[in-house]
Amino acid sequence: MIEAAFPRQSHPYWPRLQEKTRAWLLEKRLMSAEQVEEHADGLCYTDLMAGYYLGAPDEVMQAIGDYSAWFFVWDDRHDRDIVHRRPLAWDRLRTRLHTALDRPQDHLRHEDPVVAGLADSVLRLYRFLPDTWNARFARHFHTVIEAYDREFRNRTEGYVPAVQEYLDLRRLTFAHWIWTDLLEPSAGIELPDSVRKHPAYRRAALLSQEFAAWYNDLCSLPKEIAGDEVHNLGISLIAHEGLTLEEAVAEVRRRVETCVTEFLVAERDALRFADGLADGTVRGKGLSLAVRACLANMRNWFSSVYWFHHESGRYRVDSWDDRSTPPYVTNEAAGEK
Known part of the structure; x- marks a missing residue:
């Protein structure tokens, strides 16, 4: 379905992106030299972004690309803090990330690489569009950080959210509006609220992100069951709707396929x-072209997520020594010195 309707594309900068993001992860101490050498390319983080923001x-x-790689490292840190029961370390990191997001220039040399990495990546993102876009991006990401905190509490307490509660939270933990915001610097323009919040634009954006989040749930279900997870649409369906594992997989797959057909x-x-929007004015023509560029990349998100x-x-x-512990992460209590 995806391969037929959404041809795979990649940004021509991708080989250089992969090389420079690898170096950035090492420079910022987000991965060790051994991790970068063994795992960075195979994790395909740059492939995902290069297939999206054409x-x-x-x-x-x-x-x-660097921000996305940081996001995955942060996600793994959050996961390890949960698995190893480090609530104090997580609370400290959460507070520091909120502060670094608002004042990135003050945190470029922070002792915690995850804090310094966020500061560096968002400071660069803040250079492309006006302060109003920067403030919106920060506001959206503050919400993501707090959603990660809710996930932390749910997982440490063994609480499986009901289906709708999970879907609402998933829009935040998957950072739907962050990835949608980043369509704008890719197109070289900050879209006005009248465009971003228009039902036609917003629905297309939401469906592209919902597809990604639910396809992620479908593909990560074995890993998350092995890790005794509680945050997955399939797990919520099993716990609250009484579905078997096979029925839950079929239901998640059905929702994924519905996202595809509804997006079209x-x-x-x-x-x-x-x-x-092309009303005969220069501004109207520019907005029309920008929205078309953003829509084209929403479409690219389907194939990029699929192949990723x-x-x-x-x-x-199935290739890991321990099905509950990814080989590309370390288990030390980073930042808990």
Whole structure:
């Protein structure tokens, strides 16, 4: 379904992006030299972004690629803090991330590499568009950090959220609006609220992100069951809807496929909306072209997410020595000195 309707594409900068992000992870101490050598390319973090933000200037592509790699490292740190019961370390990191997001220039040399890495990556992202975009990005990411805190509490307490509660939280832990925000520097323009919040644009954006989040749940279900997880749509369906594992997999797959078919309809509506923005003025033409560029990349998200989940070492759980412990993470209590 994906391979037929969403041809795979990649930003021409990708080989350089992969090389520079590898160096950045090492420079910022987010991965050890051994981890970078053994795992960085196979995790395909840069492949995911290079398949999404086509048309972005190389400098924007690099900033997004580094931020995305940081996001995965942070996600793994959060997971290890949960697995090893480190609530004090997590609370400290959460507070520091909120502060670094608001004042990145003051945290570039922070002792904790995850804090310093966020500061460096967002400071670069903040250079491309006006302060109003920066404030929106920060506001959205503050919400993501707090959603990660809710996930921390749920997992440490063994609480499985009900299906709708999980879906609402998943939009935040997957950072739906962060990845959507980053479409704008890729297109070189901050979209006005009247465009971003228009139902046609917003529905297409939401469906592309919902597909990604639920496909992630589908592909990561074996890993998360092995790790005694509680945050997965399939797990919520089993716990609260009484489905068997096989039925839950089928239901998640059905929802994923529905996202695809509904996006194709929403895309047509959004393209008509984009055409209507071209009102004969220079500004109108610019907005129309920008929305079309953003929609094209929403479409690219489907193929990029699909291939990422089939190629990245993050989901090859059957090849791990310990199915509950990824080989590309370390278990020390980072930042808890």
